[in-house]
Amino acid sequence: MNKFLKAISMLLIIILVFIPTxxxxxxxxxxxxxxxxxxxxxxxxGDDILLxxxxxxxxxxxxxxxxxxxxxITSHTGPTIFNAIRHFTLSLGKxxxxxxVAIVIVSQDFANKGIFPLIDFFARDPELRLSPFLLVAKATNANDILKGIKGQTETMASEQILGTLKTQNATGEFAADSLHDFVEKLQAPGIQPVVAVIEQASGDKDYIVKGIAVFKDDRVAGWLEVKEAKGYNWLTDNIKGGLIKVDYEEPKAVVVMEIVRSSTKTKVELVNEQILFKPTIKVAVNIAALDRAIDITSSESKEILKKATEEEIREHLEDAFSKLQKIKSDAIGIGEYIYRNNPTYWKTVEADWDVEYFPLVKLEPEIKVSIRHSGFLLKPTKLR
Amino acid sequence: MKKLMKQLKNTAYKKMFSSQEEDSKEELTLKASLANNRHLIKNSLGNSSDIIIRDLLVNGVQCSLVYIDDLADKSKVQEYIVEPLIKDFNDRDRISLNWLSNKVASPEVRFEAKLKEILAYINAGQTVLLLEGETVALILDTINEQYRSVTTPPTELVVRGSHEGFIESISKNVSMVRKRLKTPNFRVIDQQLGLYTNTSISICYIDGIAKDEVVEEVKKRLGQIDLDGILESGYLEEFISDAPFSPFPTIGITQKPDIVAAKLLEGRVAIFCDGTPVVMTAPFLFIENFQTPDDYYNRPYFSSIFRLIRMLSILISFMLPSLYVAVVNYHPDFLPTNFLMTIASASEGVPFPKFIEVIFMGLIFEILREAGLRIPTPMGQTVSIVGALVLGEAAVGAGLVGQPVIIVTALVAISSFAVNFALTSTLIIMRLAFLIGGAVLGLFGVTLVLLGLIIHLASIRSFGMNFLSPLAPLAVSSWKDSFLRLPWWLMGTRPARLSENPVRQKKIKQLKQVSSDE
Structure with missing residues (x-):
């Protein structure tokens, strides 16, 4: 091969390296x-999408x-999401x-009909990521939420909502799941996805995020209110903080506990065809506030407080569990647990799991509360 | 490319050989007649006006001193030669050159009959004593040794350690190193190079530590040089370095005797060149770019941290502009949203593409650097004011460049000063290569260039050593002094494969035990 041909072929190889990338x-x-x-x-x-x-x-x-x-904030319509996206070039110049993308809000209408088109597009297109958080706008249009935010703490509405979702650990009153979590749960056997709920708020607030939308496959199947959402988070080991309000009987007082640490270990047992769901919840709390000066230093009162807290948590769990059973959607992942630990049994129940078997599961929670300390005060400040 | 170079070399050689006349002075020797000898020497030097011939009568016998003004120290001529000889001597008959050599006070005396050698001595500043009736001349050492005093080299400042720097005298330089290596094994091999400059070159090494092959190789390569003049060690470096086309230097340079001493102790060879304070060391490895004398004089934590910082800064200096262009233009989703928005808002309305912006600012920095180097000191302030205020502030204020580009350029500039000074041009070339890769192909391009760079570095050698050693080929024993600098009491061996005798501390095992017992 002469030199010239060699040089040409080298050049071609170099160019070819770049093309298939x-x-x-x-x-x-x-x-x-x-x-x-x-x-x-x-x-x-019609079926057009407003993006x-x-x-x-x-x-x-x-x-x-x-x-x-x-x-x-600007919108476009199109028969599919991708069409709508392309239409933006007609008016934006960029x-x-x-x-x-930080957040994706879907309207209740859209979610009722199934959000598969959205999930598919986000998962398929290389430019998009699955990292944004997903929210469902309850009883309102999603674009109204976005347009209605004046930007109180952040310039950008989306940043403010993202910030809200990231402080989930302060209350535990909703579930912050990203598109990635959603897709993962959608594909896994025996677990249904959940999404945080955003609502229009009255007064000086732009919006409020509270509660959980429970999905069945890609459609909304039901809603968990604040208390149930908290119970759901407890069942799925998703409580990182928040408050528990406990009623103290003798004398009557309200004690607020702040959750320091919480861990949930779940176990599913099969006893005589009856599926038992046994979460073990260990919660460490601090006494955060009292509404009356009561003695909380004695071991008896501590014991009472402990019992009351456990009872309060149990109530949350049972509320959430019965609601999910009513919705007939296993968002906790009991089915997934069975699939992992007893795959042969799972095969027999898989087809009708959410409708037939999940509503019959019995909840047997075990709750261990430990009170760590009572803040800077040992005894309440005395009123004179 | 190589073929072209070969062709160029060949034609150059041919020209040289054809123009080179037979040296007629070669065989000429002195005659018995003084007048004849004087005439011969004067003619050979072309009757230059700075040749001084001093005639003397020693006890009635005619003799002449020949030396060159100022090359030979006149006070030395006076003190060593003239003063002892103009005395009256009693033994009238025994005047001979041999007798004279005992009378002069010069510390170094040689006899020479060949004209060519005599001329060389005169040119070196020696004084030639000719005596009537003798066919041999007396060479007396009167070299003018007035040089710049030993000062701190401005390019290699250290916090702790010797502040001595080399000067322009080769003998002084070699002695400064020998002063630090008081061993009979210290070897100096002299050589003269350059057809017209006759520059003295010294090869120094420690016998028993340096590899004989390397010494031989250095000698061989130096011997092949056939240049008309050697004015600085850089002339030699280009001739003897292994990878002449590589942007990376494969021969180390320094102006500090303690560095040369340390490198000789590791088994390297030093090449001194007369007339320059810069001394070369070979073999030179890539890792040496990150080693400074401070590393060895300060505690190992200090050394290790700053060595890592130097490595980080070479990466920054190579790659930051290209990474900036690649990430911002191709992969903005790599950046956190807030960071991206800051950059985006800073580049909104900027008329040029990022690539042009970065090139533009980089060019301005290089111009400033070059101007700062050349500008007369009293005007130096003007450059800094114009550079900092006009170019930085105004360019951003006018919306010509975005602020991030200024930050990138400034960071690159600072980082480039943290690494070996000899790498400056390398950094510019590599930065440009990375930048083009990043601008054309994004991170993929940056990776391609990085790959090419690593292949190149792994392929070049320096006097038999792989340039990337001890990374490739892997020599973990040398890692004691590469990324980190271990305490001296743990460094039991010299860098792998560099030295004939790898053991640095014989008692290292005992020492280790002592420290582990405690």
């Missing part, structure tokens, strides 16, 4: 609009307003970039 995009930052939040609605008329996005709008660098960010 797939698609990627060289775009300057200012040609991109970063989508931070997405709201998905189904239009009342609303929140993108930051920056002031030009070097100018007087340099560095300032403003939220911009290409939407989907790598940094």
């Amino acid at each position: 797939g698609c990627w995009d060289n775009k300057e930052l200012e040609e991109r609009a970063f989508v931070l939040g997405v709201a998905v609605d189904r239009l009342k008329a 609303t996005v929140e993108v930051p709008k920056f002031a030009a660098a070097g100018g007087k307003q340099a560095g300032q960010v403003e939220p911009m 290409k939407l970039f989907w790598g940094n």
